[in-house]
Amino acid sequence: MVLARILSFILGYVSMVIKGDFLEKYVNMATSRGIYLWDITRLGKDQIMVKVRISDVRPLRHIARATKCRFKIHQRFGLPFLVDRLKKRKLLAIGGLAFLVILYFLSSFVWFVDVSGAEKLSKDEIKKYAAESGLKPGVTKWGVDTKEVEKSIREKLPSVAWVGVTLKGTRATIEIAERKLVVEDENRGPAHIVAAKAGLIKEVLVLKGQAIAKEGDTVLPGQILISGEVKEEVKPDTTNQPLPEGQDPPEAKFISHYVQAKGIVRARVWYEGYGECPLNEIKENMSERQKTSTRIKFGGKEIIISGPKNSPYQHYKEEMTSKSLPKWRNIEIPVELISVQFKEKVITRVNHGETGAKNVAGQKAIEEAKSRLPNGARIVEERLEEISTGKTEDLIRVRAFIETIEDIGQGKPFKANEEVNY
Known part of the structure; x- marks a missing residue:
């Protein structure tokens, strides 16, 4: 079938409208005589449109007389008609050929x-x-x-x-x-684990260091949770020397060891989000329909190769991309290939109602609050609260509250012997 279509294009073919009362007889007689008809389309009760090779048009005249039908050529296709048109427009043919030669020549270079x-x-x-x-x-x-x-x-x-x-x-x-280079951790000095954000401590698990915060404490950003300074008590040896009567034992002394604190500090953290939605909303959505216009700009002139000049849609979004040839041996080629895409927009009016607007606004508020959540945070509660401004307006406002449990600890290096405020 494909080879037959290609051959028909090379030899030339036409589409023609056949009118009469015996259209089936006309088609059957043409087929029986070896005449190939395709794309047969019924236009009405007494007329059809068919495509046929140009060499078979003359025999169809005899069939038309025998079946009392008549036909009229509607459109001509194929190489012979294209050549005939180009003969009448020699400059266009020469220009097209020159353009193809230049395009082939330019495609032989790396641009x-x-x-x-x-x-x-x-x-x-x-x-x-x-x-x-x-x-x-x-x-x-x-x-x-x-x-x-x-x-x-x-x-x-x-x-x-x-x-x-x-x-x-x-x-x-x-x-x-x-190459992937392995970078060693240069920070091998002591470090605290501090709060990355405010929260209420839920659990403290110390792997290395000394716990400062405990369950139930409210902490602020930057507050030390697990200290990298571990203090060890050194008691004086009083086993062989009993203390005189009435004398208090000496105060305990401490020796500090400095480490890189490690551990997990889980806390309850709260996030807020805001969302709003009008009761009546106009939405713009992109449909799947689009048209592309391809153009060549030469100097100040623009020639449309294919596609429409303007958008065929009432509402649309226009996207334009342009490619120009770089300089070749300091010679600037003023040729620019422009592609313009017209994408159809569908405008719809949505009446949410009060309940629907609350749902939409609540979803927006939840999404905004969740966008602030770090990886690994576990949500334990979500709550919505409608905001009232005291005015009558065509808008619903909602605030979302999300409570999570997450690890809020982060390392913070420090220098040994520096003063630390807990």
């Missing part, structure tokens, strides 16, 4: 060089070393030795573990895989 996978390395530095090996905008694709470029980048950048260069169209892509 864009991209770098992917580089995180710590500079992309400009990678492009610089690639240019020194012959890969840069404006060079011919056959003049680029990808293996040599890869080798040069690996030699000049020791932190690169792997590099790959691919050429696709007018774009060259340099893929980089960096």
Whole structure:
């Protein structure tokens, strides 16, 4: 079927409207004589539209007389008619051919060089070393030795573990895989665990250090929870020397040891969120329908290659992307390829009602509060509260409260012997 369509395009075909009372007989007679008809569409009770090769139009005249039908050519398709039109417009044909030749010539060059996978390395530095090996905008694709470029980048950048260069169209892509360097923790000194946020202590688990906060305490951000200063009591030896009568024992002395405090401090933490929703709301949603207009801008003139000039939709969103050719040997080519997308917007009016507006506003408030929650936080309670402004308005306001239990401890280094306020 596909080969038949391609052959029909090369030989030329037409669409024609056939009118008469014996349309079935007309189609049957054409088929029996080996005439290929396709895309048969009924337009009415006494007329149909068919497509047929141009070489079969003359035999159809005899069938039309035999069945008392008549036909009229509606549209012409195929290579012969295209050539005929181009003969009448020689300048257009020459311009189109010249454009294709220029486009093919320009596609033989590398115009864009991209770098992917580089995180710590500079992309400009990678492009610089690639240019020194012959890969840069404006060079011919056959003049680029990808293996040599890869080798040069690996030699000049020791932190690169792997590099790959691919050429696709007018774009060259340099893929980089960096070596993962293991960075040792330079902070080996003592450290406290302090509160990252305010909360009510629920549980303290000490792995190393000395607990300062206890269950039921209310703490503020920056307050020490587990100290990195561990004090050990040193009592004087009084076993062999009894104290004189009436003399109090000497005060206990302490020796401090400094460690990196470790542990888990779980606390109850509260978050708030706000949401609002009008009783009547106009929503804008994007439909799946869209049209793309492709244009070429040459100098100050813009030529539409395909697609509409203006948006076919009443409400729409317009997105435009533009690509221009870079300079080639200090020659600026004033050619720009523009793609304009018209995306249809669907405008709907929604009447939430008081209950629906409360639900929407409450959901927004909950989502805003949850957006502040850290990873690992366990929600124990969610509560909503409607806000009243004392005025009559077409708007529902809701505040959300979320209570969580989470680890609020974070390390904070300190210098030994410095004064610490608990």
